[in-house]
Amino acid sequence: xxxxxxxxxxxxxxxxxxxxxxxxxxxxxxxxxxxxxxxxxxxxxxxxxxxxxxxxxxxxxxxxxxxxxxxxxxxxxxxxxxxxxxxxxxxxxxxxxxxxxxxxxxxxxxxxxxxxxxxxxxxxxxxxxxxxxxxxxxxxxxxxxxxxxxxxxxxxxxxxxxxxxxxxxxxxxxxxxxxxxxxxxxxxxxxxxxxxxxxxxxxxxxxxxxxxx
Numbered sequence: 390x391x392x393x394x395x396x397x398x399x400x401x402x403x404x405x406x407x408x409x410x411x412x413x414x415x416x417x418x419x420x421x422x423x424x425x426x427x428x429x430x431x432x433x434x435x436x437x438x439x440x441x442x443x444x445x446x447x448x449x450x451x452x453x454x455x456x457x458x459x460x461x462x463x464x465x466x467x468x469x470x471x472x473x474x475x476x477x478x479x480x481x482x483x484x485x486x487x488x489x490x491x492x493x494x495x496x497x498x499x500x501x502x503x504x505x506x507x508x509x510x511x512x513x514x515x516x517x518x519x520x521x522x523x524x525x526x527x528x529x530x531x532x533x534x535x536x537x538x539x540x541x542x543x544x545x546x547x548x549x550x551x552x553x554x555x556x557x558x559x560x561x562x563x564x565x566x567x568x569x570x571x572x573x574x575x576x577x578x579x580x581x582x583x584x585x586x587x588x589x590x591x592x593x594x595x596x597x598x599x600x601x602x
Contacts, residue, residue, distance in 0.1 A: 418537035422530025459559035495578025523584035527561025550596020558588030
């Protein structure tokens, strides 16, 4: 094939890309994921009977701040990882801020608590199942975001999978926060953070296979 013919084929019938196409694609994936995760929550765990009272407590909204901040920063990171050559340093720095803040606050509370009560702050009453539940509720979002990523142009595949996992893990945590009864910041700083990191690891492990061009 002549060079001119190749260029003509590549440029023929080009259509303009809609503004913010990457963010719109990822947002649609998140909507699918949150819908599926919420349905899964209702089927597996049901609705808390004390949810109306829980919503009126300040700590309920404080707890939501962590996954919401992580979703906002992980979305920006995922958008950059979905495009070849996009700078990542500021995006990675931004996505670590919610984790650093959470861990610092948790550490301060643990250190300022009498020694005999510290372990209870960390383990709560549901530590055996919380992380697994969050990861499970993150899987629909992870599948949706990874599929959206596959239709874009990621070149750093393992990092792209990790970014998708951070986004999905934070969304799974957001959904699980509507059910979880734990109100201890040190508990959040251990088991919530661990769940998001595990989901990011799953995304990073799957990405080189699933996202490969």
